[in-house]
Amino acid sequence: NAGVTQTPKFRILKIGQSMTLQCAxxxxxxxxxxxxxxxxxxxKLIYYSVGAGITDKGEVPNGYNVSRSTTEDFPLRLELAAPxxxxxxxxxxxxxxxxxETQYFGPGTRLLVL
Amino acid sequence: xxxxxxxxxxxRLQEGESSSLNCSYTVSxxxxxxxxxxxxxxxxEFLxxxxxxxxxxxxxxxxxxxxxxxxFLHITAPKPEDSATYLCAVRTNAGKSTxxxxxxxxxxx
Numbered sequence: 270n271a272g273v274t275q276t277p278k279f280r281i282l283k284i285g286q287s288m289t290l291q292c293a294x295x296x297x298x299x300x301x302x303x304x305x306x307x308x309x310x311x312x313k314l315i316y317y318s319v320g321a322g323i324t325d326k327g328e329v330p331n332g333y334n335v336s337r338s339t340t341e342d343f344p345l346r347l348e349l350a351a352p353x354x355x356x357x358x359x360x361x362x363x364x365x366x367x368x369x370e371t372q373y374f375g376p377g378t379r380l381l382v383l
Numbered sequence: 384x385x386x387x388x389x390x391x392x393x394x395r396l397q398e399g400e401s402s403s404l405n406c407s408y409t410v411s412x413x414x415x416x417x418x419x420x421x422x423x424x425x426x427x428e429f430l431x432x433x434x435x436x437x438x439x440x441x442x443x444x445x446x447x448x449x450x451x452x453x454x455f456l457h458i459t460a461p462k463p464e465d466s467a468t469y470l471c472a473v474r475t476n477a478g479k480s481t482x483x484x485x486x487x488x489x490x491x492x
Contacts, residue, residue: 273426302480311387311470311482312427319478327479359426368434370415370474374426 271295273375275360281381282350290345290378292360298373300363301343303327303335305356306377312359318343350382385410389471389483396461396490404456404486406471414478416454418447419470421485427470430456461490 276291294301299320304312304327314327316335324335332354334346343362347354360375388407396402408416415434419427431440433449440447444465446457456469466489472482 300478304482309484311389311484312472313482314480317478317480325478328481361426370417370432372417372419372429374419374428377426 273360273362273373275358275375275378277378278376279379279381281383282347283383284350284352286350287346287348288350290347290358290360290380292343292345292375293341294343294360294362294373295341296362296364296373297340298362298364299340300365300370301337302361302363302372303333303343303345304359304361305329305354306359307356315345315358347380352382354380355382356380385473385475385479385481387471387473387481387483389469389486391486392484393487394489396458396488398462398490398492399460401457401459401461403458404469404488406454406456406483407452408454408471408473408481409452410473410475410481412476414474414476416449417472417474417480418445418454418456419472421468421470430469458488461488463490463492466490 302317303315318324318337358378363372418430421427431447468485470485
């Protein structure tokens with residue numbers, strides 16, 4: 270299993286540009302999440318999904334959009350990039366077995382908006 | 384509003400010097416409390432999930448405990464390779480999660 274994969278690893282955007290951060294998992298997990306992490310801080314939840322076709326807002330959804338057309342993929346779309354979106358973005362998925370949840374994170378995408 | 388506060392912000396230990404990290408939380412409808420380890424430049428690595436007060440889980444030199452207001456991550460006889468940032472997060476029944484800002488642990492040989 271590749272686990273949770275994210276692309277790209279690093280990207281520089283100009284203000285006002287758009288991009289899609291890709292996330293995929295091959296573990297057949299229903300739950301998937303997008304977080305952002307600013308330097309020296311914990312993670313903030315952007316969006317999450319409990320299954321294909323179902324998404325919901327997290328703590329900081331403004332300026333982002335997601336879709337979940339398949340179990341495997343959960344792309345994050347940035348429209349009209351702003352300097353405040355400079356951050357490291359992590360995608361994660363969760364397995365729930367016997368009531369126990371285990372969460373797996375991708376390696377992250379570092380985004381710089383100039 | 385759900386809140387998670389971790390203390391201390393940074394902790395420096397000598398190898399073999401046991402200690403504890405604290406995670407205090409307020410949340411409506413706790414589904415689970417999560418502990419992660421994060422190395423610089425990497426994604427968080429899942430350690431434990433705790434679900435109810437009184438629950439304890441162990442993994443190697445780490446032991447996590449949970450009360451109704453806080454969780455502790457006890458580190459017994461730490462080694463330099465235990466140096467990392469340890470993150471705590473709560474997940475609500477609605478599926479939302481809130482993270483603390485982490486405790487950066489440095490273990491000196």
